[in-house]
Amino acid sequence: MKRSLRVGSVAGIGIFLHWTFLLLVAAIFAYYYVQSQSLGAALSGMGLILGVFVCVILHELGHALTARRFGVPTRSITLYPIGGLARLERIPSEPMKEFWIAIGGPAVNVVIAFALALVLLVTGGTLAPVALEAPGSHALASLMWINAVLAVFNMLPAFPMDGGRVLRALLALRWDYAQATQTAANVGQGMAVLFGLIGIMTWNPVLLFIALFVYVGAQQESKQAMYRAFTEGTPVREAMVTRFATLTVDDTLDDAVDALLAGTDHDFPVLEAGTVVGLLRRKQLIQALSEHGRDTPVAEVADADCFTTAPSAPLDEVFQQMNARSCSTVPVVDGGQLVGLLTLENVGELIMVSSALETRSHSRVPRDQLSEAPLRERPDGAASSGAPPVP
Structure with a gap:
């Protein structure tokens, strides 16, 4: 969220504006002003765009609050020039839960469109689509039709x-x-x-x-x-790295540089009495070197809020968390002690190996028996269906 501006929160969900959104608002203002040579028309056009993005926020809240009902938290909602993005912690595995979460957003746009249509009927405003040709004069009608278009567009399969x-x-x-x-x-x-x-x-x-x-x-x-x-049904221990470098709270940035240059590791768990107290990523290390002295303890610049996982945790769920949090490395802890590291690179390697083994197993099955192939064993020992692998 470093490139986004927090503008508030709803139901505990942070609302952010990406910096490019501010450029869009400025561009819309300039466009209307050049077209009309009127400050009032420019402000009216900009107001309509802001109204549209309020509707986009409500659309994303429709997804987020529906997801909350199914026990899926939403980390944040960010507005971009092309729309909004609700960052869910995970996609539910039950199809109907995903179904209701997906339609939660367009349903909000439909409700907004009907509410605005009712207001226009009561006030005698126009409901004709031609209102979009002069949005400054027919703001409510334009907003109504824009919500209708958003609902239809978002429901394209x-x-x-x-x-x-x-x-x-x-x-x-x-x-x-x-x-x-x-x-x-x-x-x-x-x-x-x-x-x-x-x-x-x-x-x-x-x-x-x-x-x-x-x-x-x-x-x-x-x-x-x-x-x-390829990760469903697989425990984290199948993909974690067991040979890696670590740092202690007493080590300095100079020690971290030596560890970085001595091997291929990019991220280093920071330990205190064998317990993980932080994670020093390469990007953090490089940034810290430009802001602090080389004798600065790594504990001062390491990420103390990094999440950890257990060796028996489901790999697919941890992988989704890593993507949601933009985290490339996760310490694996068992009984309070560090036993491994899970990296996106290693997850990718496990998937490539599993995919190659899947392809080999398919090549051994006669073509006329593919549709009748029984459940087969994956490399981790878990049964998977006979569906072909995703290319």
């Missing part, structure tokens, strides 16, 4: 929109999670290609941007599903 998650949840009622995600991702990529072709034929840069946004989002979801498929 394509990642990363909510409709893609709804489709995945419905497919997951009958298929395994990875297969459901891959199918939903394929649908989304097909829509992205269609948007791109229409954008090229009409030379519409907005459609081209949406096409790229949807295509990349589908790829990311497919990748995340592959990670989840």
Whole structure:
């Protein structure tokens, strides 16, 4: 959140503005002023944009509060020029929970649109879509139609929109999670290609941007599903590193530099009597060297709020936490003592090995028996379904 400005919180969920959002507001103000040469019109246009993003916040709160009902916390909500992002701690494994969380946002936009329509009917305002051609004169009508468009757009069956998650949840009622995600991702990529072709034929840069946004989002979801498929049912101990360098609270930044240059480790647990009291990451070390003397104790600059995990913890859940917290390394603790490190690099290596073994096992099954293949053993000993691996 270093590049975002905290503007408040709702129900304990922090609301942030990314710095690029401020550029958007300034650009909208300049656009309306140049077009109308009127300060009032510029302020009116900027006000409409701010109103839209209030609706975006409410949309994301729809996701966040629905997720809370299912025991899934939300870390924060951040506004970007292209929309909002609610950072959930994890995606629930139950398909119907994901379904209700996904539709929670668009449902808010529908409620807002109906509420504004009711106000316009009572006050005699226009409900015609032509209001969008003069948003400064018909702010409520414009906001109503914008919410309607947001609801419809978000329900398109394509990642990363909510409709893609709804489709995945419905497919997951009958298929395994990875297969459901891959199918939903394929649908989304097909829509992205269609948007791109229409954008090229009409030379519409907005459609081209949406096409790229949807295509990349589908790829990311497919990748995340592959990670989840190969880590589900696997304990952390299967992927943790057991040979690594550590530092003590009495070590200095100079000692940390020696450890960094002497091996391939990038992050160093800081120990006191064998107990983890912090984690010194390479980025923190480099920054500390420019701000402190080399004789500064590492305990003063290490991250004391790093979370730890146990060797028996489910790898897929810890992996989701690592992504949610943007944490590349997690100390693994057993009985209060450090026994390993879990890194995103090692999780990736485990997935590559598992994928290669899956591919080899498939190559040994006759083509006409693939659909009837029984449950097989994964390298960790846990049974997995006979669905093909996600490419």
